[in-house]
Amino acid sequence: MQTLGIINEMLGLPEVASEHGGMVDHLLEMVHWLMLVLLIGWSAFFVYCLARFRTKKNPKADYHGVQGHASHHIEIAVVVVEAVLLLGFAFPLWAQRSTDYPSGPDVVRVRAVAEQYKWTMHYPGPDNKFGLSKSDLISGGNPLGIDWEDINAKDDFLYTELVLPVNRECIVTVTSKDVIHNLSLHPMRMQQDAIPGSVSDMWFKPISTGRWQTICGQLCGAGHGGMVGYMEVMEEKDFDAWYKENVPSAKEEKLPEADPEKSDKAS
Amino acid sequence: MGAEVSTAETEEVHAHDDDHHHELPFWKKYVFSTDHKIIGYQYAITALIFLFVGFYLMMVMRWSIAHPDKELPGILAAFLNKSWLNDQGMVTGDLYNMFGAMHGTIMVFLGIVPLAFGAFGNFVTPLQIGAPDMAFPRLNMASYWFYFLGGVVMLASFMLPSGAAEAGWTMYSPLATTAQLDEPNLWWTGQTFWLFGMVFLISSSLLGAVNFITTIINLRCRGMTWMRMPFFVWAMLVTGFLLLLAFPPLEVAAIMQIMDRLAGASFFIPTGLNFSGAGSVDAGLLDVAGGGSPLLYQHLFWFLAHPEVYVLILPAIAIVGEILPNNIRRPVWGYKSMVYAVMVLGFLAFIVWAHHMYITGMGNVVSTFFQATTVIISIPSVILLTCLFISLWGGSIRFTVPMLWALAFLPMFGIGGLTGLPLAFNLIDLHLHDTYYVIAHFHYVVAPGTIFGLFAGIYYWFPKATGRMMNNTLGHLHFWPSLIAMNGIFMPMFVQGMAGFHRRWYDGGANYDEITSRIIFDEGSFFANLFKDGQAIEMIDLNVFMTFFVWVLCIAQFPFIFNFFYSIFKGRKADSDNPWRATTLEWSAPNKPPHGNFVTEPVAYRGPYEYSVKGHATDYTPQFERGDDGVILGEEDPPAAAQNDGH
Numbered sequence A: 001m002q003t004l005g006i007i008n009e010m011l012g013l014p015e016v017a018s019e020h021g022g023m024v025d026h027l028l029e030m031v032h033w034l035m036l037v038l039l040i041g042w043s044a045f046f047v048y049c050l051a052r053f054r055t056k057k058n059p060k061a062d063y064h065g066v067q068g069h070a071s072h073h074i075e076i077a078v079v080v081v082e083a084v085l086l087l088g089f090a091f092p093l094w095a096q097r098s099t100d101y102p103s104g105p106d107v108v109r110v111r112a113v114a115e116q117y118k119w120t121m122h123y124p125g126p127d128n129k130f131g132l133s134k135s136d137l138i139s140g141g142n143p144l145g146i147d148w149e150d151i152n153a154k155d156d157f158l159y160t161e162l163v164l165p166v167n168r169e170c171i172v173t174v175t176s177k178d179v180i181h182n183l184s185l186h187p188m189r190m191q192q193d194a195i196p197g198s199v200s201d202m203w204f205k206p207i208s209t210g211r212w213q214t215i216c217g218q219l220c221g222a223g224h225g226g227m228v229g230y231m232e233v234m235e236e237k238d239f240d241a242w243y244k245e246n247v248p249s250a251k252e253e254k255l256p257e258a259d260p261e262k263s264d265k266a267s
Numbered sequence B: 001m002g003a004e005v006s007t008a009e010t011e012e013v014h015a016h017d018d019d020h021h022h023e024l025p026f027w028k029k030y031v032f033s034t035d036h037k038i039i040g041y042q043y044a045i046t047a048l049i050f051l052f053v054g055f056y057l058m059m060v061m062r063w064s065i066a067h068p069d070k071e072l073p074g075i076l077a078a079f080l081n082k083s084w085l086n087d088q089g090m091v092t093g094d095l096y097n098m099f100g101a102m103h104g105t106i107m108v109f110l111g112i113v114p115l116a117f118g119a120f121g122n123f124v125t126p127l128q129i130g131a132p133d134m135a136f137p138r139l140n141m142a143s144y145w146f147y148f149l150g151g152v153v154m155l156a157s158f159m160l161p162s163g164a165a166e167a168g169w170t171m172y173s174p175l176a177t178t179a180q181l182d183e184p185n186l187w188w189t190g191q192t193f194w195l196f197g198m199v200f201l202i203s204s205s206l207l208g209a210v211n212f213i214t215t216i217i218n219l220r221c222r223g224m225t226w227m228r229m230p231f232f233v234w235a236m237l238v239t240g241f242l243l244l245l246a247f248p249p250l251e252v253a254a255i256m257q258i259m260d261r262l263a264g265a266s267f268f269i270p271t272g273l274n275f276s277g278a279g280s281v282d283a284g285l286l287d288v289a290g291g292g293s294p295l296l297y298q299h300l301f302w303f304l305a306h307p308e309v310y311v312l313i314l315p316a317i318a319i320v321g322e323i324l325p326n327n328i329r330r331p332v333w334g335y336k337s338m339v340y341a342v343m344v345l346g347f348l349a350f351i352v353w354a355h356h357m358y359i360t361g362m363g364n365v366v367s368t369f370f371q372a373t374t375v376i377i378s379i380p381s382v383i384l385l386t387c388l389f390i391s392l393w394g395g396s397i398r399f400t401v402p403m404l405w406a407l408a409f410l411p412m413f414g415i416g417g418l419t420g421l422p423l424a425f426n427l428i429d430l431h432l433h434d435t436y437y438v439i440a441h442f443h444y445v446v447a448p449g450t451i452f453g454l455f456a457g458i459y460y461w462f463p464k465a466t467g468r469m470m471n472n473t474l475g476h477l478h479f480w481p482s483l484i485a486m487n488g489i490f491m492p493m494f495v496q497g498m499a500g501f502h503r504r505w506y507d508g509g510a511n512y513d514e515i516t517s518r519i520i521f522d523e524g525s526f527f528a529n530l531f532k533d534g535q536a537i538e539m540i541d542l543n544v545f546m547t548f549f550v551w552v553l554c555i556a557q558f559p560f561i562f563n564f565f566y567s568i569f570k571g572r573k574a575d576s577d578n579p580w581r582a583t584t585l586e587w588s589a590p591n592k593p594p595h596g597n598f599v600t601e602p603v604a605y606r607g608p609y610e611y612s613v614k615g616h617a618t619d620y621t622p623q624f625e626r627g628d629d630g631v632i633l634g635e636e637d638p639p640a641a642a643q644n645d646g647h
């Protein structure tokens, strides 16, 4: 989506890297225009009045002041513009974010799990299903408490960075082990609180490759300012190769065999 | 407190029409006073002190943001516990969080609200409606002393081994509930003190709110019909309702969080928290009942905290609404629109709170509702501001010192209000939430906004309170540097925020080098040569620029402090009881109004802002001037007997 981004650019908005982000920037630009017009209008009027109506220039005040309905017209104009921004942009855009979730085998899924003060990414592996995780299984060797006996967990793997392919829809499921954190992905124009006890999804489609810092956007303790994470968007084939490399191979014996009965109960 | 309160004079309320009454002992007259003016002064002095405390905390924070790798300078380090600094004397993340949380808390609950509502509301409201005092003088006194206690508890928390609270002024659970869990006694922690302090402060505000509402409804003098009330009084009425209805949920939330911390409850703590051990909680599963909801706390908190921002701003708009007509010598334009706008604003303020929570992830319907209400609330705000701007047209503008502050308030509040608009839109907020854009937005509202309004009010009502004027030159020395410094501090924050600088970074973003090293001015460019020996200027360098202006702002307050105390004793005497040639009732009372306020019975004969009425001898026609056109609604002639003391 091509936008006229003069104000965005002047204010130093970072490059957008997600499909819907263009529309967000567009909306941001339009709101800023509305603000700018009002501000300039007010300021011009203000400065003119201060000069024109200072006591020296205008020793006798006028009881009635402004006559007519200019201010009503301005207010109606503001209402109309705001209504257009809401109905035309904000509502449909969020409807798309919150209800039109993508589905199908091509959708990339990641669980982003926060703790003081780092992120762990949980990839579901080729089956695209996350293994169960339980907080009482959490230990040094198993930071997310994944139940490795769960059948869905067999091909799961963990990674320290958020790695995604370009041009594919991605659903990131965000949660936390301890306090509230927030996964802030500015290039994607997305941000989601990681709230312990609940899981929250966000979805977007990266449209350019790159590597960026991700931010913890919710005060989470003394180390909050250093909770730097990384996000990397790769070409699709690189992503597939990276994914394959990380899936624990079936031959590897380090994980205990699943007890089918147990995993049935668990799921 | 009990004993002192119970001896307070019940007679006092009635005493307004006889000048002579027995001398009260000092502690009753100035300490445990029930006189709304004395209580107003008490609020003012206490709140001003807290504003400076909040300011100091912020200076330490700003130092850390701009110079995270430098030792805290001695002048700032002198007032804090040295063990909070690291080995090299620098600010740590813990200290930053503590001061951040307490800066927010102190500024909002102990500084601005008590000064705006407690001090100005108390001093001005009864005078403007021609009442001898507040409806419940002893509740009024209790309100102040609850506030005082709350302040003492908050300050005392700095002395605890744990230090003060450190989970943001928002105190989101589970962070707030689990913070400082490593202390041996959870009662004696800053987090717990904060909660108890809030219970006191909220109780204080509730008592105040009940009192204001009753006073304004019941104690208006004869002729003071609703539409003759100065806009200030309207704003106080709406503010009173905001406090009364919004604070109870937070009081409940605070008590629930106390239960979570001290009594093993889990209102806000979900099951299965498992800590990494990097914070103040031991690694492993947290031993709590669980099953609670962190989001419940956020809803309770913001149900208060959004209306609270209108509590912070309405009194300032109201003060400006008084000073403006007085100094343009014509009525405010659209008085009625302003009254309706402020009522609509008060109502809408209760149904926008979840716009602080877009980032928690929100369903479509809920999000649509809160986006719509948030955008709609911008309309009454625009109306208020537009009316004030339009009032200027046709005026005869005097640039007195209070007027300078009031005029500066308009564009500053304008910037703060307008920059709230993008944040109303869910998706935009997902980019801007928790960035410096938000910090700049709400500080433009409360710092150059509200604080300028409050300074305007101090300079304006000073002669009524003391009989003396504040010094003009010092007033200018206070105003101009403050105006420049405020903008120097907050304007660059918009740019940083757009670039993704988040708040609550004790190192100002040094850890996020990839984001914060974006270049603004190239190597060798004009500004680069000017400020950085030709090296490229990066986003993060703006921090130094802003912190420089914090020092300027600090120094700019000295003329005010000096002026304030000097003028109380040595200021030029006001030439009359009405030195500004104003129209509202407080100017009919003698300067330093006596107990009971008015010497003659106050009567309102007309609207509040009758300036430059055609055919009138002077350019102002006070509400209290009988004149020929003065009409008391429902009465032919004012009867002689006074019966306006509300009994």
Ligand code: HEM
Residues within 6 Å of the ligand: B055, B058, B061, B062, B100, B101, B103, B104, B105, B107, B108, B112, B167, B168, B169, B170, B312, B439, B443, B446, B447, B451, B489, B503, B504, B505, B550
């Ligand atoms: C007078 C000049 C002021 C300056 C320069 C200033 C500066 C700051 C700074 C630097 C922060 C921390 C940003 C961060 O790291 O998150 C902050 C936070 C805050 N300020 Fe101010 N401030 C001022 C006045 C006020 C006033 C008057 C109020 C309230 C009425 C206020 C309310 C807050 C609040 C609520 C926070 C958020 C605290 C938190 O993170 O929990 N400030 N301010």
Ligand SMILES: [Cu+2]
Residues within 6 Å of the ligand: A114, A115, A116, A117, A180, A181, A182, A216, A217, A218, A219, A220, A224, A227
């Ligand atoms: Cu975090």
Ligand SMILES: [Cu+2]
Residues within 6 Å of the ligand: A181, A182, A216, A217, A218, A219, A220, A221, A223, A224, A225, A227
């Ligand atoms: Cu954090």
